[in-house]
Amino acid sequence: MKALSELLLSTNGLTKQYGHHKAVDKVNLHIKKGAIYGFIGRNGAGKTTCLKMISGLARPTAGEIEMFGCKGKELERIRSRVGCLIEAPGLYGNMNAYTNLKIKCELFGIRKKGYIEDILETVGLEGVGKKKTKHFSLGMKQRLGIGLALVGEPDLLVLDEPINGLDPQGIAEVRDTIQRLRDERNMTILISSHILEELSKIATDYGIIHNGSLLQELTSEELMKRCSERIEIELIHPEQAVPILDRMGFTNYQVTDKSHIHIFERLNESANVNMELAKAGILVNGISITSEELETYFLNLTGGNQNA
Numbered sequence: 683m684k685a686l687s688e689l690l691l692s693t694n695g696l697t698k699q700y701g702h703h704k705a706v707d708k709v710n711l712h713i714k715k716g717a718i719y720g721f722i723g724r725n726g727a728g729k730t731t732c733l734k735m736i737s738g739l740a741r742p743t744a745g746e747i748e749m750f751g752c753k754g755k756e757l758e759r760i761r762s763r764v765g766c767l768i769e770a771p772g773l774y775g776n777m778n779a780y781t782n783l784k785i786k787c788e789l790f791g792i793r794k795k796g797y798i799e800d801i802l803e804t805v806g807l808e809g810v811g812k813k814k815t816k817h818f819s820l821g822m823k824q825r826l827g828i829g830l831a832l833v834g835e836p837d838l839l840v841l842d843e844p845i846n847g848l849d850p851q852g853i854a855e856v857r858d859t860i861q862r863l864r865d866e867r868n869m870t871i872l873i874s875s876h877i878l879e880e881l882s883k884i885a886t887d888y889g890i891i892h893n894g895s896l897l898q899e900l901t902s903e904e905l906m907k908r909c910s911e912r913i914e915i916e917l918i919h920p921e922q923a924v925p926i927l928d929r930m931g932f933t934n935y936q937v938t939d940k941s942h943i944h945i946f947e948r949l950n951e952s953a954n955v956n957m958e959l960a961k962a963g964i965l966v967n968g969i970s971i972t973s974e975e976l977e978t979y980f981l982n983l984t985g986g987n988q989n990a
């Protein structure tokens with residue numbers, strides 16, 4: 683459980699029901715200040731619905747959202763601290779990037795000199811000049827969408843699948859933009875995707891959602907550890923093996939569930955481990971050296987490799 687003081691946003695039992703269907707079911711998110719939080723789930727998992735509730739675009743059926751220390755009706759006061767890009771960015775196709783931003787700035791009453799140029803530079807669109815946005819690539823449109831979400835200088839940016847459908851160059855550009863926003867503007871970013879791998883270069887934390895329920899929250903270090911090369915031991919009572927591993931001098935290992943231990947060091951000693959456990963009368967069902975692709979980890983967690 684994370685200390686409440688370091689959280690910028692948390693949800694408690696957040697639920698959205700459409701008819702009999704719970705699109706989001708008792709979700710408890712914990713997002714730290716300064717995090718790039720990757721919100722991962724297959725199509726239809728409930729990501730957009732969650733992000734809409736957080737951005738004030740949909741009302742929860744039940745549960746609570748707390749951000750910037752505010753909840754309930756108080757959230758209205760801090761709405762301007764949240765910028766969002768949910769579904770396609772609403773762009774005026776016959777206008778250029780500058781004019782699109784200018785219209786939003788006028789709505790916000792912002793007239794500061796250099797403000798729009800600054801945003802264009804932040805999202806890497808400073809050189810697009812008079813080009814109408816209908817002639818933009820998908821990646822450029824997404825980056826302008828992020829630029830529009832930046833008007834008003836929010837502290838939290840909510841981005842729904844901003845890299846969906848982009849080519850590898852577009853993905854890299856959007857990723858760079860997000861990284862820069864965090865590093866240079868100290869923003870907290872909540873970003874959804876149905877491909878874990880695509881966020882793995884930038885995300886600091888992850889929440890994995892499936893069929894409306896949050897399956898797991900973990901840091902990028904925890905994720906890397908779970909996927910990294912290791913000795914995997916399958917046995918009936920893992921707790922009995924702990925003193926043996928301690929005696930052998932292992933420090934970097936984890937009892938991962940009721941029947942598995944993962945050791946992340948001295949990978950060439952698996953036979954020795956097996957022998958020591960056998961000597962202590964501990965029955966080992968299997969011992970192997972494995973690692974996992976990030977995507978395999980996600981697919982296994984969400985029920986196998988089907989229409990990811």
Ligand SMILES: Nc1ncnc2c1ncn2[C@@H]1O[C@H](COP(=O)(O)OP(=O)(O)OP(=O)(O)O)[C@@H](O)[C@H]1O
Nearest residue numbers: 700705723724725726727728729730731732843876
């Ligand atoms: N307005 C609505 N009315 C009824 N059902 C809805 C509505 N919006 C979403 N749903 C349903 O809620 C579930 C979650 O949808 P949601 O769009 O949040 O998922 P998602 O993870 O964002 O997936 P995708 O990436 O496909 O948008 C889906 O089963 C969807 O059909």
